Amino acid sequence: MTDPLPIPSQAEAMMRRVSPEGRARAMKEQQRRQKARNRLVLRCVLAGIAIALALWAVNALVTPVGSAGLIAAIIAFVAACVAIGMTARERPATIATLGAAALHQLPERTGAWLESQRPALPAPAARLVDGIGVRLEAMTPQLARLEPNGPAADAVRKLLSTELPALLAGYREIPPTLRDQPRGDGQSPTAHLLHGLGVIDGEVGRMTEQLARGAFDELATQNRYLELKYDGGALEG
Incomplete structure (x- = not known):
């Protein structure tokens, strides 16, 4: 039992x-x-x-x-x-389904995938995931204005279907007994995860705001995802 x-x-x-x-x-x-x-x-x-x-x-x-x-x-x-x-019948959301999702379906699919990851997350990360889910719902109507194959859409896809899954995948690869142990930079993998999720939360909010005011060029040229990539590397290190 x-x-x-x-x-x-x-x-x-x-x-x-x-x-x-x-x-x-x-x-x-x-x-x-x-x-x-x-x-x-x-x-x-x-x-x-x-x-x-x-x-x-x-x-x-x-x-x-x-x-x-x-x-x-x-x-x-x-x-x-x-x-x-x-x-x-609904099929479970996976990283593969995120990459194959239509742009207007991506926030909902990402939210469903995040929900499936909740059991493996520490409590503070689960609260951040809740906030990201709310932001994703607000983003969904704005994506209808984007060219699906344009650079702004690519920026949204990169964040939701590549950088976010990579952050959580890097954390899951670390043995649970080591996740709260400080690494070479003095920060634990859990701390890096929380920081990365906080950055993503801010990025989703910024993207939603830019989509709402039609700042597609500004959205396409932002390079904040590099910070997420760095955090993912820190998790693996």
Whole structure:
């Protein structure tokens, strides 16, 4: 049997749930799941209507369907709903899916991927991830104004699908017993992780602001991601 969470972990989980960022994230997730359920129900209803119309057409124009036709229609409806449910099932977000995501889907996919990384993060990093998730939601509408293959879009992609995953990957590669030990520069890997996440949080906020005022050239020419690359290297060192 799996051991229950330690008391500090339970308290931290409760703090995340009641924090403004945690509440916003939980509400957003609930709304997203409700929309997914509504889409699933609508597709099943449309499938049922299509089957009913087909059954009516056969009965009226070809031959009476009888009880066998009704049973076949019911089986077809159940099979259609099962197929709809299978195709609509969400797949876990991965680094590969981040790189392949359309630009307007990237913030949502990144937020989902960050959520999947939460169990491996220390408590302060989890709080920073909450803040980044809120900023990503604010960024999403602004990305509709970007040319998907332009340099500004490349800057957004580099931050969300390359630099951010690299930062967390570098931290996960370090054995847990060494993550709080100071390294050659006097800082622990956990400290570097927190600093890197703080930089990313600021970068996402800056990008959102520049997108809102149409400063695409300024966004494209920023080189702050080099600082993140340095931090990632520090984690690995």
